[in-house]
Amino acid sequence: xxxxxQSPQFLSIQEGxxxxxxxxxxxxxxxxxxxxxxxxxxxxxxxxxxxxxEVKKLKRLTFQFGDARKDSSLHITAAQPGDTGLYLCAxxxxxxxxxxLTFGKGTLLTVNx
Amino acid sequence: xADIYQxxxxxxxxxxxxxxxxxSQTMGHDKMYWYQQDPGMELHxxxxxxxxxxxxxxxLSSESTVSRIRTEHFPLxxxxxxxxxxxxxxxASSESPGVYGYTFxxxxxxxxx
Numbered sequence: 001x002x003x004x005x006q007s008p009q010f011l012s013i014q015e016g017x018x019x020x021x022x023x024x025x026x027x028x029x030x031x032x033x034x035x036x037x038x039x040x041x042x043x044x045x046x047x048x049x050x051x052x053x054e055v056k057k058l059k060r061l062t063f064q065f066g067d068a069r070k071d072s073s074l075h076i077t078a079a080q081p082g083d084t085g086l087y088l089c090a091x092x093x094x095x096x097x098x099x100x101l102t103f104g105k106g107t108l109l110t111v112n113x
Numbered sequence: 114x115a116d117i118y119q120x121x122x123x124x125x126x127x128x129x130x131x132x133x134x135x136x137s138q139t140m141g142h143d144k145m146y147w148y149q150q151d152p153g154m155e156l157h158x159x160x161x162x163x164x165x166x167x168x169x170x171x172x173l174s175s176e177s178t179v180s181r182i183r184t185e186h187f188p189l190x191x192x193x194x195x196x197x198x199x200x201x202x203x204x205a206s207s208e209s210p211g212v213y214g215y216t217f218x219x220x221x222x223x224x225x226x
Contacts, residue, residue: 031211039152042203042217086153092211099144099163101210105155 004091006104014112016078021107023089024071030094032072033101034063037086069094079111116140119204119218126194126225134189134221136204144210145187148203149173150220156203162187194225 005024013019023032031050035043047056049065049072056063060083062075076083086108090101117138126132138145147160148171158171162181176198177191187206191198201222205215 033214035214040220040222042205042219043156043215044217045214048212048214088156090214098209098211100146100158100161101215103156106153108153 004104010108012110021074028094029069029091032091035088081111084111117218123222130194132191136187138206142206142208144207146205150201196225199225
């Protein structure tokens with residue numbers, strides 16, 4: 001069974017601070033995604049990365065895919081209360097079924113005003 | 114604009130009752146999924162389908178059942194609800210998970226009393 005390890009599990013910071021969330025595996029991904037879930041709603045896809053070393057930016061969010069395609073990070077600059085939510089990484093494993101994603105356990109982020 | 118719909122959003126029901134959670138999508142996706150999630154916690158896959166008349170059990174054992182008679186419809190049924198079934202149930206669909214990710218519904222928050 002492939003596992004996606006996310007860290008930290010919980011993160012509480014003040015508005016304006018920077019933060020990084022990590023997603024790691026011992027297996028190689030063919031692609032990796034990040035989702036954000038707000039309380040009472042379903043997760044929403046933020047980004048998909050497919051190439052080793054790839055960096056994508058979405059306003060204050062920066063996503064990086066590791067060179068070996070086994071890990072990824074999400075960096076938020078100058079966090080705002082609206083960034084509060086559960087951040088989930090999900091991967092489609094290279095050589096595995098591309099019909100089903102494997103999800104990490106998530107990072108619960110709270111940004112205090 | 115959400116293209117995957119779950120009803121009801123909230124349900125409070127007595128022990129022993131039979132319930133059906135509805136999930137419909139208008140995107141023509143072949144692949145559909147049901148997840149169970151406690152607030153702020155990880156997603157647990159309970160059922161999935163790769164097309165009409167195809168259903169499989171997920172990683173988390175569940176007493177629920179599903180059917181896929183039409184592409185757009187993937188209902189989940191509990192024959193006899195118990196308090197241990199209290200949770201949020203999320204439905205998702207995808208054309209190609211590794212490329213486009215999942216589109217999630219807003220979820221059904223189930224409480225069994």
